[in-house]
Amino acid sequence: MANESRGKFLDFILNNYVAVTLIIVIAFIVIPIPKLLIDLLMILNLAFAFVVLLAVIYTPRASDFQTFPRIILFQTILGMGINIASTRLILFNSGADANAQSDMVQAFANIVAKNNLVVGFVIFIIIMVFQVAVVTKGAGRISEVAARFSLDSMTQKYFDVDNRLNSGIITDEEARDLKDAIRREVDFYSNMDGASKFVSGNVKAGIFVTVVNLLGGVISGSVYFDLDIGQAFSSYASLTIGDGLLSQMPALVISVATGLLVTGNKSDESLPEQLAKDFTRSGYIYEIVGAVLVLIGIALKVWLVIPVGALFIFIGFRMTGSQEKQAVAQQEEEKSKEQQQNSLANQDSEKIALLDSLSLELGFGLIPLVRKEKGAELLERITRIRNEAKLDMGFVIPKIRIQDNMTLDPNDYSFKIKGIEAGRANIRLGYYMCMDTGSVINPLKGEKTKDPAFGMDAIWIPEDQRAEAEEAGYVVVDPPTIIATHITEIIRSHAAEMLGREEVASIINTVKEKNPVLVDEVLNTAKLTYGQIEKVLQNLLEENVSIRNIITILETLANYANVSKNPWDLTEKVREALGLQICMQYADPDDKKLRVIPVSQDYSEMIQNHAYYPQDGSRPQTLLDPVDRRNWLNSVSGAIARVKDKNLQPILICPAQIRPLVKVSIDRDMPGIIVLSDAEVNAAGRNVTVEFIDQVSENEGA
Numbered sequence: 001m002a003n004e005s006r007g008k009f010l011d012f013i014l015n016n017y018v019a020v021t022l023i024i025v026i027a028f029i030v031i032p033i034p035k036l037l038i039d040l041l042m043i044l045n046l047a048f049a050f051v052v053l054l055a056v057i058y059t060p061r062a063s064d065f066q067t068f069p070r071i072i073l074f075q076t077i078l079g080m081g082i083n084i085a086s087t088r089l090i091l092f093n094s095g096a097d098a099n100a101q102s103d104m105v106q107a108f109a110n111i112v113a114k115n116n117l118v119v120g121f122v123i124f125i126i127i128m129v130f131q132v133a134v135v136t137k138g139a140g141r142i143s144e145v146a147a148r149f150s151l152d153s154m155t156q157k158y159f160d161v162d163n164r165l166n167s168g169i170i171t172d173e174e175a176r177d178l179k180d181a182i183r184r185e186v187d188f189y190s191n192m193d194g195a196s197k198f199v200s201g202n203v204k205a206g207i208f209v210t211v212v213n214l215l216g217g218v219i220s221g222s223v224y225f226d227l228d229i230g231q232a233f234s235s236y237a238s239l240t241i242g243d244g245l246l247s248q249m250p251a252l253v254i255s256v257a258t259g260l261l262v263t264g265n266k267s268d269e270s271l272p273e274q275l276a277k278d279f280t281r282s283g284y285i286y287e288i289v290g291a292v293l294v295l296i297g298i299a300l301k302v303w304l305v306i307p308v309g310a311l312f313i314f315i316g317f318r319m320t321g322s323q324e325k326q327a328v329a330q331q332e333e334e335k336s337k338e339q340q341q342n343s344l345a346n347q348d349s350e351k352i353a354l355l356d357s358l359s360l361e362l363g364f365g366l367i368p369l370v371r372k373e374k375g376a377e378l379l380e381r382i383t384r385i386r387n388e389a390k391l392d393m394g395f396v397i398p399k400i401r402i403q404d405n406m407t408l409d410p411n412d413y414s415f416k417i418k419g420i421e422a423g424r425a426n427i428r429l430g431y432y433m434c435m436d437t438g439s440v441i442n443p444l445k446g447e448k449t450k451d452p453a454f455g456m457d458a459i460w461i462p463e464d465q466r467a468e469a470e471e472a473g474y475v476v477v478d479p480p481t482i483i484a485t486h487i488t489e490i491i492r493s494h495a496a497e498m499l500g501r502e503e504v505a506s507i508i509n510t511v512k513e514k515n516p517v518l519v520d521e522v523l524n525t526a527k528l529t530y531g532q533i534e535k536v537l538q539n540l541l542e543e544n545v546s547i548r549n550i551i552t553i554l555e556t557l558a559n560y561a562n563v564s565k566n567p568w569d570l571t572e573k574v575r576e577a578l579g580l581q582i583c584m585q586y587a588d589p590d591d592k593k594l595r596v597i598p599v600s601q602d603y604s605e606m607i608q609n610h611a612y613y614p615q616d617g618s619r620p621q622t623l624l625d626p627v628d629r630r631n632w633l634n635s636v637s638g639a640i641a642r643v644k645d646k647n648l649q650p651i652l653i654c655p656a657q658i659r660p661l662v663k664v665s666i667d668r669d670m671p672g673i674i675v676l677s678d679a680e681v682n683a684a685g686r687n688v689t690v691e692f693i694d695q696v697s698e699n700e701g702a
Helices: 004-016 017-029 033-055 069-092 103-112 119-167 171-225 231-263 271-278 283-299 305-348 364-370 375-395 464-474 477-495 500-512 518-523 531-544 549-558 568-576 579-586 599-611 625-647 656-667 680-688
Strands: 358-362 401-405 412-417 420-426 433-437 449-450 455-461 475-477 593-598 649-654 675-678 689-692
Touching: 017 069, 033 069, 033 103, 069 171, 103 231, 119 231, 119 568, 171 231, 231 500, 283 305, 283 420, 283 689, 358 364, 364 375, 364 401, 364 477, 375 401, 375 477, 412 477, 420 477, 433 477, 433 531, 455 680, 464 475, 500 518, 500 531, 500 549, 518 549, 531 549, 531 568, 549 568, 568 579, 568 656, 568 675, 568 680, 579 675, 579 680, 593 625, 593 680, 599 625, 599 656, 625 656, 649 656, 649 680, 656 675, 656 680, 675 680
Parallel strands: 358 401, 593 649, 593 689, 649 675
Antiparallel strands: 358 412, 412 420, 433 455, 433 475, 449 455
């Protein structure tokens, strides 16, 4: 039991050593401790300071030493506790009684002052002035400037990361790591700006404690130990010098460590590696310095300088010879690399250049929208578009390559999908696009235009009229938002074209990490190919059905693949499984009511009777004669027009077996019309209420 209790106690100490140490250090302030423990703490404090200094020297980047600001505070408190404990020991005992005083304090006093107090005080004052006026002041100023510049450049660095991410240079994970590193760097330098004040404050407090020690020692020796003023001053002055040096040596080491840390660059090399590189650039430097030293030694007849100069000449000579060999080796290596590159270039010239999946081409007048010095507003929005689209549609949108195109008009941009233009518009920098959504009271005069995303009428107004336009009731949009909104709508309407084998494989691999059994059943048991899965997912995306619920989709494919592997049949089964998701997408958010236009039984039978299913498994068709087709389209368009007059969204509903046939029969003439099946609505159950607001019947088409 005793061993178990000791083990638990040691575990507690090890797990909470920081808190325990701080409490003990603070206790030193009020609890007297023996001189042996004071000596041990002084040694540990000095050793800890040297450990911190060496850790700084071998830390490549300053921001990698994240705990340094807290260490400064900890060391300051530790030094203060030890200083108070040693001061108590000095004042409680006679300065003339060497056995009662700290051995470390006496040793430092003897090393520095010996029997000459003037020399001791001079050395002590020099150390203090050097620390206050040079090291701590310089380190504090550098910390302040570094914190300000790090904070000011944070936004620009974020934009640079977003630009590299959108250009495909780095991955999403690498972008997150880079942004985390930027945040850590800003946090570090901000903390160092405050932590440097601990260093300077510690030095100033040391001066005050030294003065108090001396005055208190003289008074204490005269009053309590019956020493005359001269003897008291001599005894306590020596101890004060030793105590002051012992308290300031760790502080000086920490000050130097602070200066080294904040003056370091952002290289991945440690200080010794950087020094080795900087001081070995050329051997001629050492040869020249050695020659100068030899001449000085001869001229001044100080013969010790001559061998030192000769040593420098020898070092420079050896370094020059080594550098010449490295230069020859480097030339041969570069020649070899050039030959390899020429060989690869010949091979690459026979390869085709693959098209970018998505690309945004800008006229030269719009280039400021992606320049870092201008804020790179468009880059940030495009990153947000890709993230939102991933959540909305359920797959990672390919990276958008941004490039200039001198063949475009200066203010034009073109968005392409696999090299084919999907949208183009003209933008006026320095202007805002204003759209009237019905709430404009006092129309403004401006250059007429069309909103590229939705085709609404709009006008361009100068930037200085923005407030006036907003007061008038216009929706005011800036150029980056116009482009971003247009790209968002293009991505939503062309999502199926952006989903390829690579994206499907990525989705399957993601599912496999958490549900390997399901993936095995789909690929191995049901024996569905990536192409068949891709086609089903594309069919869903073509009708704006998110594939984010990929688990349900794959489970449905596994369940029905033994019945049919036709992608169109499988798509309808998946839609039925996603019935609640689809219906909630179009139901009124307030009353959960789904307002639909049913297709009459006569038209349903007509479409079913004229259905054609190609043998190759391609999209089913409805082969209507011209008269029936005209009547059918007239009936549909009439019902849609009546519903739109009521400010409602037109949604057709029909039997599940003809839903794809109805969709394909109207898609060319009336694209974007939503067609649901009764099976999808039934799958939604009581979560939605269906209301028939019109009907597509033969009487309407006659």
